[in-house]
Amino acid sequence: MGGLTRKHHRLAAALGPYVALAPVLGLLSVFLYLPLIFDVIYSTHEWSSLSPTWRYVGLGNFQGLLADPLFWQSLRGNILYAAVSLVFQVAFALMLAAILESGLLRIRWSGFFRIAFFLPSIMPITVIGLLWQILYQPDVGLIDQALKAVGLGAYAHAWLGEEATVLPAIIAVSQWQWTGYLTVLFIVAIRGIPRELYEAAEIDGARAWRKFWHITVPGVSETTVLMTLITIFGAIKVFDIVWVMTAGGPNNASDVLGSYMYRSAFRDDRVGYASAIAVVMFVLCSIVGGLQLRWSQRRSL
């Protein structure tokens, strides 16, 4: 080991992890923590990309948000997004996973469904957006055609063109995209449950529903909580699918906080105001993140 003394070794061992972490820390600082601090500073100013000076407005932008009907409308969009996603991407995905793993299906079919459900999650968001724009077309789109074919023509809509249907239509696309992905994650969790529990239940004559409720659900609780939080995070941050499909239209009916923030910054040129929306999104995410942290600490105790 040549000229290296034991002291050197100790020093290298002590510093090693820090040296290894430094680049990550540096990148995170520059691209995450600094912008975060800047965002809070920006949110207390009124300024635009062209303004020579910044005007300090304190909490003025936040007061503006409270009085802004578009802000509340956008927030309602996120809440609806979260609520629907919890039902489909968490509850429904868990049920799907339980069915696929229950042995009720032949192995070949179970594999087919797993792949079929998973596939949408690996498609790029712009492709999905364009695909569904076509499917949602009034009259000629597949959705309306299908409704007419089964005698439900009265329920045909210009899905993305009507203010009442546009947000539910976009949210539905997200469920289509992500439910399969979460199903696969739940399958992994279910496989972690000891088989003996199911066998014991079968000996006791438990039916499928009771096994699901009393063994599967408690057995995957850790995954369920994690998926719940990830889904809520996603619902708060959602932007891409909305922007690709409608850019928040028509008449702002499909706006969520992300799209409203983007438009405020890059179309209306109100960077301070947009920063305030970003701060609100950050606070909402922090609350959810805090809950997650508390929950995982409680688990480890």
Place this chain on the structure above:
Amino acid sequence: MKRRRFTATALAAAGTSLAANALGTRSAAAQNKVVLSFLHKWPEPNNIRFFRQAVAAFEAAHPNVKINMDAVADDPYKTKIRVVMASGQIPDIYFTWVGEYTRQFIRAGRVLDITKYLAAPDWHGRFAPATLDAYRTDGKLYGVPIEVDAKFMVCNKALLAKVGVTALPADWPAFTAALNKLKAASITPIAFGSQLAWATVHYIGDLNAKLVPPDVRKADYTLRAPVAELFTDPGYVDAMAHYRAFLTNGWFNKTPNALTHAAARASFYAGRAAMMYQELVEFGLAAGTKLAADGWDFFPMPAIPGGRGRQDLLTGAPDGFVVSPTCKHPDVAMAFLNFLTTRSQGEAFTAATHRPSAVIGAVTAKDALPQTLRGIEAIGRAKGMVLWLDTDVEARVASAFLAAGQGLMGSHETPEQAMQKVRAAAVAAQKARG
């Protein structure tokens, strides 16, 4: 301690980028080169091919000049230019939309007054007066147009003939009579797609100009009207009512909000609608379609008798370039823009892009349809232009108009409600401007 380390990392990163910048400048200076940055919104293959050859030709004629060109498409350009402006790294030559959009850059001191350069008769004489006027603010010239564009109602002659309309509608009553005849014959009178909201404000902007007194409109658009009067003229509500009537009277196709402009155009070209409000730059796209086989003509949005605005204006605007006051070599930048708008480069522009050059005489029957040539003549004759509404008002007022344009194509929003939102946005914008 931790915080200090964060700061050090950030400073190191910032330092690296500064050093890189300094090096770049130094190496350029070492070669004694004049380097110009040039940002525009024509990255599409046909379009960028023209600009690449123009830059290469100019560089070949001026060996000491290097032009760094960058282009992003129309919609992302709106984001990019904001980011570039906020970063302070203003391109020497860049694209802006005329109207309030350019005026905000002028107010912020980001646009060079180029009146003296364009004063040369052999330069300003290349453009139609209405084209150049779009770049005039407070008597000074700020931009060089490269292409002209205007909006016309394009019509399928075969479908019009089917319902006995042989003359182009000269005024609003004749126009609506034709629309009603088409509707009665179960022909969709006008193809319209408003899923992308910009298409809506081309109607509203034109109708505003026809129904609102010009001085009132100007005071409102520039936010110079007293706050109590801002956007209160009844002409605005009337304009929105006229626009909504296209939907409620069945003159538009069903659910325009679910169709993009391109989708509506495809249906118009396939002969499934009799008319469409189109831009001159789109005329070339009709080649080879059923519409071309049916025969087509065009007319400006007809005059509204009794309208309190101007009936003799054409909706449309030139596109072109401005120069940054931070440009170290404005003479070279202007020489490049002069070169871009020579007759031969104007011809090359139209030949490559199929878009109408702003240079008079550069569009010939060789490269353009007869309709395009007549469209350009109409721009030359126009008493003035009604600029695109979404670039002629302050950004958040534009957002309100864009939302209204879609809202009025839905089921419940009224013209009064839509105008209230526009007015609220204008009042807030005026307050912010102080």
